[in-house]
Amino acid sequence: MKIALISFLLHTIFIMAEIEDYQKQLTEVLEARAAWFEKSELAKLKEEFRTFHTAFAGLYNLFLKKGLIIADVYKNEVKISELEVPETGPFEEGDWKDQYSLRLSNYDNQLDFLVNFYQFSVDFLSMEKIKTILGLVRFIDWTKLSSNSEAPNNKATMEVINQAKAGADPLSASIINEGLSKLSRTTGSILSYLKMLSDYNREAYKGTLRTKVLGSLNPGEASSIPLLKKKIAAEMPGQPFYPELLEEINKENSKAGKALRDKVLKQLVVPEDKSKMEAPQISFKGILIEGLNAIGSSNTSINEIAAKLDENAEFLEGRKNGFWDKLKRVIQQMLNKEPDPTIFDVEYIDPIKGVPIKEKVDFSNFRSEMDRKCRTLIALSSRTGAAFNKMQSMSESQLVVLLEKNIRDIQTMHKILGALDDFFKLEAGREDRDKVKGIKPELATMKNAIVKANQRRHEYSAQKEEEEQLKKLGITSGT
Incomplete structure (x- = not known):
């Protein structure tokens, strides 16, 4: 026992x-x-x-x-x-x-x-x-x-x-x-x-x-x-x-x-790398193209904003129908003279300095620029077809330049559009403010596209920096 x-x-x-x-x-x-x-x-x-x-x-x-x-x-x-x-x-x-x-x-x-x-x-x-x-x-x-x-x-x-x-x-x-x-x-x-x-x-x-x-x-x-x-x-x-x-x-x-x-x-147990070959690299190009797709997605919002701005501009122009306005238009037609450009005086806050900036916006030129930019953005948002294949054939440095340029362009456009939104509401006055088409939801969607594109840009920069640091230390991927 x-x-x-x-x-x-x-x-x-x-x-x-x-x-x-x-x-x-x-x-x-x-x-x-x-x-x-x-x-x-x-x-x-x-x-x-x-x-x-x-x-x-x-x-x-x-x-x-x-x-x-x-x-x-x-x-x-x-x-x-x-x-x-x-x-x-x-x-x-x-x-x-x-x-x-x-x-x-x-x-x-x-x-x-x-x-x-x-x-x-x-x-x-x-x-x-x-x-x-x-x-x-x-x-x-x-x-x-x-x-x-x-x-x-x-x-x-x-x-x-x-x-x-x-x-x-x-x-x-x-x-x-x-x-x-x-x-x-x-x-x-x-x-x-x-x-x-x-x-x-x-x-x-x-x-x-x-x-x-x-x-x-x-x-x-x-x-x-x-x-x-x-x-x-x-x-x-x-x-x-x-x-x-x-x-x-x-x-x-x-x-x-x-x-x-x-x-x-x-x-x-972590599997051993018997071949000792370099591990497949994460596609840095893929990150940049994701960024371009993101900023390209803002084309829908810009198109919707453009339609609303046209209505707002037409509404304000319709209010200018006094005797002298009519006479001025008749004289311009008689002389075969182009109508005066529509200039809007807008104001926005400089995002860096935090001070108000006043700017004169030639509405006709700005609208044409919006239409041109939309065509570019539609191509950038594509995940298939000729535009997508062209992006894939570009070098990383070319993609970086393209991404940064379009982010800057949309940031500038977003800033001016916000100022125009405020301008139209102010010009309409309290009694007609409800007749002005607001664009705040579309501006928010544009902002989200900018944020996503910037996230991809920063992710690319971080991964490239990490790769460079590893190279300086004599380390390659997979070792």
């Missing part, structure tokens, strides 16, 4: 020593895995999402252009603070196209937020956030599109694609085929990255549970679910309780758990 007890105690001590050693190894591989994600894999994941969003946007804009879906007039006014998976359930009775169009508009906004504003870091991408991102990726299953699909969004998407393909011109057919191919490929790649992150998070959670919670409990306490929940809330604030992960720990700590522990360590 004593020999059996001694044997049991020795075996227990041996197991405890193994578990303690395992926890040390687990901490080390988790730290190495996290560093690997931060150094290379998360940047690759973000780049895959950029490709995914660009491919989807190409299809989405084509569907809009062909009238297969309905434009969401409030799309640019949506403010997103956290990712949310759009509706995936059955369409309500009525016109499914309206509902499907709104879902796609929301989907495009969510992808834009994910790519341009979401934080890609190990600490931020928790299990719950990864679950939401997975839902977003699977909102439409681009790898299994079918008209017979039981998933409403898949079925609706396939129907719209078939309509788009019917009698499609070569360019449209190319956009569809290329877009579907990229969406299918990047879906597989993204899911692979997310699985690695999810696996890491599970083991990191279990590791924290071992060190902060289970280490201070005896076997009896460790089996009490209410006590464990209370302990987790105190030691791991903000973390949910996952009973299935606790069960995994119990199996790993059992007599037969060594194989399970070895499997975990093996799964978390």
Whole structure:
């Protein structure tokens, strides 16, 4: 009896020593895995999402252009603070196209937020956030599109694609085929990255549970679910309780758990770069083109503003209909003389010096410049076709110059448009102010485009600077 007890105690001590050693190894591989994600894999994941969003946007804009879906007039006014998976359930009775169009508009906004504003870091991408991102990726299953699909969004998407393909011109057919191919490929790649992150998070959670919670409990306490929940809330604030992960720990700590522990360590080991070749570079050109796409998107707002300004100018001109105004116009016509230019005296605050600036705006010339700029912006906003191919063929330095110039141009135009908005309202007076078309919503959308374009410009500069610093230290990518 004593020999059996001694044997049991020795075996227990041996197991405890193994578990303690395992926890040390687990901490080390988790730290190495996290560093690997931060150094290379998360940047690759973000780049895959950029490709995914660009491919989807190409299809989405084509569907809009062909009238297969309905434009969401409030799309640019949506403010997103956290990712949310759009509706995936059955369409309500009525016109499914309206509902499907709104879902796609929301989907495009969510992808834009994910790519341009979401934080890609190990600490931020928790299990719950990864679950939401997975839902977003699977909102439409681009790898299994079918008209017979039981998933409403898949079925609706396939129907719209078939309509788009019917009698499609070569360019449209190319956009569809290329877009579907990229969406299918990047879906597989993204899911692979997310699985690695999810696996890491599970083991990191279990590791924290071992060190902060289970280490201070005896076997009896460790089996009490209410006590464990209370302990987790105190030691791991903000973390949910996952009973299935606790069960995994119990199996790993059992007599037969060594194989399970070895499997975990093996799964978390950072893969070696056997080739020692340079890692693929993140496309700096892609970042700049994203910036040009962003500033180019302001063309819609500028077109809408132009129509309102024309109405406002016509309204003010209509008020100048006194005797001397009429006589002046008659004399100019008799002499075949061009009408006097319409000059508006506007005022705005210098954003750098903070002082008021007065400026005379030749309205006719300014409107012509708006129209010319819109044509340029439409080309910059394109994600396919000749304009897009031309941007891809340009060097990084050429793209930087083009991006900076257009940001400056739109910033200047935004400043003058704001001043004109104030001018028209002031000139109309209180009694007629409601007859003047306001442009504040469009100006806000323009501002958002400027902000996004500047974010891409700063991101490019930061990555180039980092690359130069590494070169100075004699370090190349992947070493």
